[in-house]
Amino acid sequence: MRGIKQIKNIRGRKILIRVDFNLPIKNGKVEDDFRIKKALPTINFLQKKAAKIILITHLGKGGDTLAPVAEVLNKFIKIKFVPDIIGEKTQKAVRNMKNGEIILLENLRNNAGEKECSKIFAVNLAKLGDIYVNEAFPVSHREDASIILLPKLLPSYAGLQLEKEVKNLSHAFNKPKHPFLFILGGAKFSTKIPLIKKYLKLADHVFIGGALANDFLKSKGYEVGQSLVSDTNYGISKIIKNKKLILPDYVVVKSGDKLINKKANEVKKDEIILDNGSQAVGKLASLIKTAKLILWNGPLGKYEVGGARSTKEVLKLVALSKAESIIGGGDTVTMISEMNMEHKFSFVSTGGGAILDFLANGTLPGITALK
Numbered sequence: 001m002r003g004i005k006q007i008k009n010i011r012g013r014k015i016l017i018r019v020d021f022n023l024p025i026k027n028g029k030v031e032d033d034f035r036i037k038k039a040l041p042t043i044n045f046l047q048k049k050a051a052k053i054i055l056i057t058h059l060g061k062g063g064d065t066l067a068p069v070a071e072v073l074n075k076f077i078k079i080k081f082v083p084d085i086i087g088e089k090t091q092k093a094v095r096n097m098k099n100g101e102i103i104l105l106e107n108l109r110n111n112a113g114e115k116e117c118s119k120i121f122a123v124n125l126a127k128l129g130d131i132y133v134n135e136a137f138p139v140s141h142r143e144d145a146s147i148i149l150l151p152k153l154l155p156s157y158a159g160l161q162l163e164k165e166v167k168n169l170s171h172a173f174n175k176p177k178h179p180f181l182f183i184l185g186g187a188k189f190s191t192k193i194p195l196i197k198k199y200l201k202l203a204d205h206v207f208i209g210g211a212l213a214n215d216f217l218k219s220k221g222y223e224v225g226q227s228l229v230s231d232t233n234y235g236i237s238k239i240i241k242n243k244k245l246i247l248p249d250y251v252v253v254k255s256g257d258k259l260i261n262k263k264a265n266e267v268k269k270d271e272i273i274l275d276n277g278s279q280a281v282g283k284l285a286s287l288i289k290t291a292k293l294i295l296w297n298g299p300l301g302k303y304e305v306g307g308a309r310s311t312k313e314v315l316k317l318v319a320l321s322k323a324e325s326i327i328g329g330g331d332t333v334t335m336i337s338e339m340n341m342e343h344k345f346s347f348v349s350t351g352g353g354a355i356l357d358f359l360a361n362g363t364l365p366g367i368t369a370l371k
């Protein structure tokens with residue numbers, strides 16, 4: 001990958017920066033600005049060199065405006081929001097840009113061409129700029145027009161954060177340090193099978209938490225009550241025999257209005273598993289203490305409904321450890337931001353699903369497209 005420091009004659013050139021400002025928004029307000037903060041070094045670098053910067057991003061599945069994102073972005077850096085993507089308004093705004101100015105275009109997914117990976121849409125976007133920069137690691141696993149077609153139409157470069165993501169996350173599969181502890185939470189078992197299989201080979205211990213653990217507990221023959229489970233458990237019976245695999249032996253369940261800490265094999269039919277139990281965190285604590293590399297993706301409980309405790313406790317334990325710590329996943333990162341702990345880890349990724357694909361395949365379509 002070529003990085004932005006290799007771009008020559010930046011002054012006055014129009015640079016399309018594909019960022020990922022797909023931020024959590026509630027009641028019209030941005031809840032977490034982590035991804036904005038992480039894109040700023042690239043934006044600042046190019047602005048100082050007097051580029052004309054055009055920021056492009058998606059938000060949600062399409063249909064939403066980026067106006068709330070523009071408002072937050074403006075607290076960090078002066079930008080002008082253009083509520084248009086490739087139309088006349090945008091073309092005029094780009095024509096009138098002065099060196100060092102920044103504009104943010106409207107949600108790319110408001111044009112069907114983005115998700116359909118339309119060549120025409122990509123060509124129209126390319127007409128707006130002279131250079132393309134990918135600073136959107138979290139969406140680089142999507143074969144969208146602005147991710148895989150645009151870099152083929154313009155000279156293309158990797159943003160500073162994208163480079164850091166690739167470098168740091170590669171430590172997981174490129175001669176990892178040992179003992180290597182991989183912690184995997186969240187849900188969607190079927191999408192995580194390849195990852196679990198791969199890291200059962202690469203890591204020394206693979207701890208499974210979150211709703212993912214429910215599938216394993218169910219496969220062990222335990223009652224999981226009304227807990228969230230996957231629709232498929234293909235391949236699980238083989239994985240479960242692996243000695244490196246560690247499951248929570250204690251869970252927190254919602255029983256009526258109460259939260260109860262209990263043995264994982266004592267869950268009742270009407271209960272819902274919300275979190276790892278405190279003894280399970282204790283088990284993880286000793287592995288965290290001895291690990292030299294900790295890779296963690298996905299929350300360990302249903303954090304939005306009272307299952308945040310074990311994730312917070314484990315975050316504190318990892319923060320204290322001397323191991324290289326690489327953490328990611330949207331929900332976990334939101335918690336890290338809330339707890340103001342980012343500086344305590346070796347690397348906090350901006351990615352969600354993109355991390356899983358990168359860890360499983362060693363690259364992403366958006367990264368390959370830059371070469």
Ligand code: 3PG
Nearest residue numbers: 020022138139142352353
């Ligand atoms: C993310 O937030 O994980 C990325 O922006 C990708 O979003 P998507 O899953 O809607 O493609």
